[in-house]
Amino acid sequence: MNAEPGFLGAPGFLRANARWLLAGLLLTLASSFGQTFFISVFSGEIRAAYNLSHGDFGAIYMAGTLASAAAMLLAGRIADVWTPRLAGMVVLAGLAATCALTVVSTSAFFLFVIIFGLRFFGQGMSVHVAMTAMGRWYSRQRGRAVAIAGLGHQIGQATLPPLAVALALAIGWRETWLISAGALLVLAMPALYMLLAVDRVPTSGHQTDVDLPEIHQWSRSEVLRDPVFWAINLGFLAPPFMGTAVYFHQVHIVETKGWQLVWFVSAYPLHAGMTVIASLIAGWVTDRWDSARLLPTFPLPLAAALIVLATVDSWVAIPVFMVLMGINSGVMVTLLGALWPEVYGIRHLGAVRSLVFAAMVFASALGPGIIGWLIDWSVSITTQTYVMAAYCLAVTPIMALAARQLRTRAPQGALPLATKGTRGAA
Numbered sequence: 001m002n003a004e005p006g007f008l009g010a011p012g013f014l015r016a017n018a019r020w021l022l023a024g025l026l027l028t029l030a031s032s033f034g035q036t037f038f039i040s041v042f043s044g045e046i047r048a049a050y051n052l053s054h055g056d057f058g059a060i061y062m063a064g065t066l067a068s069a070a071a072m073l074l075a076g077r078i079a080d081v082w083t084p085r086l087a088g089m090v091v092l093a094g095l096a097a098t099c100a101l102t103v104v105s106t107s108a109f110f111l112f113v114i115i116f117g118l119r120f121f122g123q124g125m126s127v128h129v130a131m132t133a134m135g136r137w138y139s140r141q142r143g144r145a146v147a148i149a150g151l152g153h154q155i156g157q158a159t160l161p162p163l164a165v166a167l168a169l170a171i172g173w174r175e176t177w178l179i180s181a182g183a184l185l186v187l188a189m190p191a192l193y194m195l196l197a198v199d200r201v202p203t204s205g206h207q208t209d210v211d212l213p214e215i216h217q218w219s220r221s222e223v224l225r226d227p228v229f230w231a232i233n234l235g236f237l238a239p240p241f242m243g244t245a246v247y248f249h250q251v252h253i254v255e256t257k258g259w260q261l262v263w264f265v266s267a268y269p270l271h272a273g274m275t276v277i278a279s280l281i282a283g284w285v286t287d288r289w290d291s292a293r294l295l296p297t298f299p300l301p302l303a304a305a306l307i308v309l310a311t312v313d314s315w316v317a318i319p320v321f322m323v324l325m326g327i328n329s330g331v332m333v334t335l336l337g338a339l340w341p342e343v344y345g346i347r348h349l350g351a352v353r354s355l356v357f358a359a360m361v362f363a364s365a366l367g368p369g370i371i372g373w374l375i376d377w378s379v380s381i382t383t384q385t386y387v388m389a390a391y392c393l394a395v396t397p398i399m400a401l402a403a404r405q406l407r408t409r410a411p412q413g414a415l416p417l418a419t420k421g422t423r424g425a426a
Contacts (some may be wrong), residue, residue: 013141014148021139023195024149027130028089030188032156033099033180034122035246036364037268039115041164045173050108054252058372061248065117065123065365069358071116072124076354085196087129092189095121099181103174119361127153128357132350135341137200143286144339147279153333154279156273161265164407217345221344223352231341231402235299235395236356237363239332242388243325245367246309253381257313264318271322271329278330283338287399292407294331296400300326303388303392310385343406369386 006326014021032038039061047057098117105114120414130149138145144266165175223229254264282294305324308317334357374384 004378013144017145017200019195019198019199019212020133021145021148023084023088023192024130024145025152025155026188026192026195027091027126027152027155029152030092030129030184031122031126031153032160033122033184034118034120034126035153035156036140036162036247037118037121037157037367038160039118039266040167040250041161042173043248046111049110052279053363053372054249054300055369055374055376056374058248058368058370060112061115062111062365062369065119065361065368067112068120069117069361069365071120072128072354072358072361075120075125076128076357077351079129079350079353080124080348081145081350083196083199084129084133085193087125088192088196089189091121091125091129091194092184095126096181096184096189098122099177099184102177114249119365123364124357124361127349128353129311131337132353134337135349136346137147139341141287142341143278143283143291143334143338144288146282147283147330147334150279150337151276154272154275157275161268165262165265194206215346218343218352219348220351220355221373223344224353225353228395228402228405229355231398231405232295232339233356233359235295235399235402236332236336237359238299238392239278239302239328240364241367242306242392243329243367245371246306246363246385248368249366249371249375249381252375252397253309256381257317259315259318263315267318267322269318270299271326274323274326275330275333278327279333280330280333285336286334286342291335291342292403295403296396298328298331298335299396301325301390302390303396306392308387310382312388335368336360368421 043057047053050057052060082090089384094117098114098121102114103109105111131146134145134149135142164176167179218226246348250264251261255262282291285291285293300323305321305328308320308324312320340352340356341349369382371384375381
């Protein structure tokens with residue numbers, strides 16, 4: 001038996017896999033330009049430039065995000081047939097072009113196109129390509145590989161919103177988007193090209209670890225007929241719906257609470273730091289035991305964060321909210337990367353993950369639109385937040401039942417979860 005891997009992986013794991021892990025991290029970092037935490041920084045300027053209400057902008061944001069979810073269903077298979085290098089380069093080029101389009105856009109139609117491009121190439125495909133590669137490339141260290149690659153999201157959330165606010169004040173919000181496009185073209189794309197100049201084995205859709213039991217490689221159609229898949233997604237759809245809604249309407253929330261936007265944005269590094277810690281711990285748990293153990297726990301920090309946001313008017317609520325949201329995000333990042341290959345295999349991983357990402361993008365589309373309309377209809381954000389917290393609490397026992405079901409049916413559809421911790425590190 002090989003030595004038990006340490007907290008960050010087996011000896012030499014980071015050194016031997018640095019270029020591929022950094023490539024995944026770079027893609028998740030680039031996804032920040034299509035994430036709500038970045039776009040929402042400009043929500044006030046966008047609504048003023050296009051003469052939109054909260055509900056109007058929420059509706060356009062929802063429509064663009066829904067269109068990107070539909071496109072994900074069609075494009076998700078790219079991660080199964082294209083190399084990560086080719087797929088990543090195309091995605092970054094599309095994201096850069098969309099950022100540049102923001103500079104010349106003057107109509108609501110072009111705003112819709114921009115939101116679609118940012119959400120499809122950024123929130124959707126950048127993360128999809130990165131995490132599909134991690135799931136296919138790694139098995140024994142999959143949890144930690146996913147956690148490390150996912151750090152790009154946290155780095156972006158900690159650094160880019162404050163930087164965007166500063167740049168927008170100094171040179172203008174449209175010019176800030178132009179600089180974003182330049183960073184993708186001049187920095188991100190050449191770096192990704194060089195990092196992925198060497199292929200990593202395995203690059204096929206077949207398991208190569210001979211000491212692991214063979215599992216059934218589920219097709220997309222089989223996954224769609226699996227009731228456990230739908231049960232798990234009841235929980236997985238909560239963070240994108242609720243988190244996106246809160247961050248998208250952060251300007252309204254801070255105005256309602258009597259806070260300053262800079263207070264809220266300045267707490268993003270705290271959120272990112274907790275996400276890093278939580279994701280690394282979750283990755284260790286996944287590699288030591290199994291990712292299903294995390295299912296019953298991840299909705300609870302989100303529920304607690306929403307309750308704090310609803311009940312506390314003092315600025316002290318901001319750091320507490322960010323810490324709790326960071327814990328939820330960290331566990332979620334690891335689950336999204338590690339659970340699906342563990343349960344459904346890796347042969348059709350891109351197609352299977354595209355189902356999940358499309359559903360999550362769909363949920364993230366509904367959040368800003370629905371919350372924006374309710375704000376326009378004078379439904380307080382406090383009331384809405386309480387309802388979202390109640391949903392998180394209600395879905396927790398469903399996650400526990402889903403985790404139990406995964407264990408009872410192994411190894412037909414999943415790895416033999418109880419014995420996973422006995423494997424060596426690869």
